[in-house]
Amino acid sequence: MTDATPGRPGGRQLPSADELRIWRDFIETTSALGSRLESRLQNDSSLSTGDYAVLLALSEAQGQAMRSSELASHIGWERSRLSHHLGRMERRGLIRRQECATVPRGSEVLLTAAGAEAFRGATFPHLRAIREFFVDALTPDQIAAAGEIAAALRARLDVLAKE
DSSP states (O other), X not given: OOSOOTTOGGGOOSOOHHHHHHHHHHHHHHHHXXXXXHHHHHHHHSOOHHHHHHXXXXXXXXXXXXXXXXXXXXXXXXXXXXXXXXXXXXXXXXXXXXXXXXSTTOEEEEEOHHHHHHHHHHHHHHHHHHHHHTGGGSOHHHHHHHHHHHHHHHXXXXXXXXX
């Protein structure tokens, strides 16, 4: 936090009033967007966004299975949070856990047929909601800019995570 902000006059370390206003608007809008998507997904499919993230990762994984630690890293969750969430998903029959044959004390998470069906049923309505709430609100140039902003923020977070 002692580094001066690059490109700022006088090496200012704190955000300006305008930067704070934009920051708050960004955070409040992304929070509202996330809440609307969560609500729509839950109403359309009875899945949470956490369920959907897990099911998406497993559906894209080779053999529709991932080591638990790899899955946690992939979706950006702490392993303890994932473990609790997987327990709830397992009780609903969406996933199954088993010991990993190649890693002692490791576990593997597998997508069940019911989980694959739930994911397939949720995908079209979820993508429709993304279009309605996000894509249709922006011009093609704004979508491209949003992608650039997301990439810049992700790159900064990756650098800070390595420090």
